[in-house]
Amino acid sequence: MGIWWYADPPPRHVILATGLSGGSYEALGKKYADFFAKKGVTLELMPTNGAQENLSRLSDRNDPVQAAFVQAGVAHPKTTTGIQSLGAIGYDPTWFFYRGAEVNRADFEVIQGHSKYFANRKISVGVEGSGTHAQAMRILKVSGLDRTNLQLLELPGDQAVKALKGGEIDAAFIVDAFEAPNIQALLTDPTLHLITFRRAEAFAKLIPYLQILKVPEGSFSLEQNFPNEDIKLVATTTNLLIDDRMHPAIQFLFLEAAREINGRESFFTKKGELPSFKDSLLPESPVAIHYEKNRYPLITSYFPFWLAELINRLIFILLPFLVVAYPALQVLPSFRTRRMYNKINRLYGELKAFEQELLTNFDQSKQDEYLKRLDLFEYQALNINVSKRLASDYYALRTSIDYVRSCLNRGALLSVRRWG
Structure with a gap:
């Protein structure tokens, strides 16, 4: 209508x-x-x-x-x-x-x-x-x-x-x-x-x-x-x-x-x-x-007046819209991909900074606090809606979070700090 x-x-x-x-x-x-x-x-x-x-x-x-x-x-x-x-x-x-x-x-x-x-x-x-x-x-x-x-x-x-x-x-x-x-x-x-x-x-x-x-x-x-x-x-x-x-x-x-x-x-x-x-x-x-x-318009030779006129008017309206919308539609998937990629990279950066903090200022008494921060990283990662194109980066991020958690639970980061 x-x-x-x-x-x-x-x-x-x-x-x-x-x-x-x-x-x-x-x-x-x-x-x-x-x-x-x-x-x-x-x-x-x-x-x-x-x-x-x-x-x-x-x-x-x-x-x-x-x-x-x-x-x-x-x-x-x-x-x-x-x-x-x-x-x-x-x-x-x-x-x-x-x-x-x-x-x-x-x-x-x-x-x-x-x-x-x-x-x-x-x-x-x-x-x-x-x-x-x-x-x-x-x-x-x-x-x-x-x-x-x-x-x-x-x-x-x-x-x-x-x-x-x-x-x-x-x-x-x-x-x-x-x-x-x-x-x-x-x-x-x-x-x-x-x-x-x-x-x-x-x-x-x-x-x-x-x-x-x-x-x-x-x-x-x-x-x-x-x-x-x-x-x-x-x-x-x-x-x-x-x-x-x-x-x-x-x-x-x-x-x-x-x-x-x-x-x-x-x-x-x-x-x-x-x-x-x-x-x-x-x-x-x-x-x-x-x-x-x-x-x-030639279209009237093939369609009844009312149908031809409706098609003609719709073309008149939709064609300019498509001229503007098509480039936008082309850009939209890459725009969404870039936004998701930026979120993954941001979490990677925060995880790396957290890992460096553990290496330099590890405190055994804050073990539970460290694990909660890793849980927060994982929660943020789970809320990223990624496309198939970024699936490998997404799961690599989650694997990295699990790796840091595993090192923290095994005391590996403390050992590295001692040897360092």
């Missing part, structure tokens, strides 16, 4: 904040939950109102949410604390769809704060607090558009799609992945048009976390030759953010899930391109940096 405590086992239940119900983040979260389930960990998905709520919940040290999908640019590094990034796991282009007759591109240009198109249209910019809203408002701001008299509606993604298709609104900003159902529904609708970013490089300069995505002519639909020319889109990235107190093993599990789920080739990404640190506005997790260089 003590070893298990020191090994700091990872939790079996983790909460991931996704986004609005029915959105692409919820679908992505379900894939992560399936991956975690295979590893014996329950990943609970927590629907939220969007990126801003996800950040607030991660920052709250008392909130049980430990991870969240958040678009880059929503978090402000100077005001966000207690959160780390496991990296970017996907591209979320900024799509602007409008209905009706195709409009001249020049009508979208902002001149002295005004645009011909935006002046009299109902346009959805996403729910406040969502990634779509944050990116749409940022783009409108850097464009210099005066928003005073604009009819900007805050609709969730699925409602914006229905309203646009039904003619209730004129246009909509949606920030989502190419594969998202909402985006596919709009791309395949021939009554809708897509505005592209001809000045994508300028937007990327003004908004540093934006990525530029190139779309070749006809790549959305060869049959309809859509788009009818090479275009550029600006995109943010979906970042996998975590509470900085998250257990390292769970971080590794998230990174493994990201590599398996988001690391596949897609419309805008090459195989193995993600996860990566493309726009690390927030502190990067040390675990993620280690993972990017070394991947997950």
